[in-house]
Amino acid sequence: MQPNFILTASRHDVTSVLEDITELTLGDLCRACGAQVDIIIELISEGVIEITSIEQSLPQEHWRFSGVHLHRAKVAMRLHRDLGVNFAGAALALQLMDELEGVKLKLRSFAV
């Protein structure tokens, strides 16, 4: 289908690497995920997002998250929405995908 109109090309200089982002607050994370606080708490308790137990014992406003947390939260939410897996299942899927990546990397280093 032909689009109805063409937007002009835009140059975008505000580029960041998601994984390099650190120091997101719980509020930042909620906004970026479009999720309520209780969803994020559930993601933490199911192990989708890992924060240290010391951090968990602090008041929520002191919690800090990274771009990696943000990415994992978003993937878990999409898997939940699109595939119907619960957050425990999503945590397992994420863990297995990480392992798969590691194995693939190892495999490549053996290939001559």
Place this chain on the structure above:
Amino acid sequence: MEFKDYYLVMGLEKSATPEDIKGAHRKLARKYHPDVSKEKDAEARFKELAEAYDVLKDPEKRAAYDRLGANYKAGQEFQPPPDWADRQAEAGSYSQSFQDVDGQDHSAFFDALFRGMGRGQNGTQQRSYEAFDMHGQDQHARIQIEVEDSYNGATRTLQLRVQTQGNDGRPQLADRTIEFVIPKGIRAGQHIRLAAQGGPGMGNGSPGDLYLDVEMLPHPLYRTDGYDVLMDLPIAPWEAALGAEVVAPTPTGQVEVKIPAGSVTGRKLRLKGRGLPGKTPGDFYFVLRLTQPIAERDADKKAYADLQTAFKTFNPRAQVEALEKTLNTG
């Protein structure tokens, strides 16, 4: 436009039960979900699947589609009947049940059949345009880069087809071209975030962000492991045994490599800080691989025979034999 066979997309017969449809959707969604799948066209297949499921799971939409589709085959040129929109509007069927999957842009075929009915008139989505300021949807795209792009940084343009809101409030498609910078030191599996370049917000809502999943194209020479970059360096047995100085390529230019005497296959020679750039740059490694010449001429064979004489006591399988012995006695 082309007729889309939603049954074909989902691998189903026309007689499929709602359970069959749900089951097929689950199975294919797992296979093609962009977060999980490594299939090349996963995203397109997933969207196609979502569209097919959107229609077939809804008894009313499915019935309308079946009535229309009885005479069509996949890929055939298709025009909706002239009175189609009127008939559907009278039936008033989709207004409540219409829910776009993730606000995705469905095909022109889907648009012609179902768009503008529920949503354009009294659909839930339409109401939300009026009532709320909503943050725009984040969007995702996959980009493939070369290892050199990570070393040097690069500028790329990306063409995206996005759904926007027309003057009449109805969604419409637009092509967008975005020029962006690939930051130096980007690694495979990372995500570039272009703030506010995602889907438009509703009302006074801010636009969503655009996330680019970074995939590193396989390079004939180099492979990456996090910030480290590795390359296999073939060497001759005498270079390994006696040591040598050889010239070898790296992404930052040719270097002279000093191979220490007594090297073995798999030995890694490190060039500190010559991996992917970053706050703590990675290292570059040459991984030595011994390559032996094939003995073709008599002189070659004599050279190998001389080696054999010189290493009379060398047993290449000494370790295997020792292990075997332990296993048998243990």
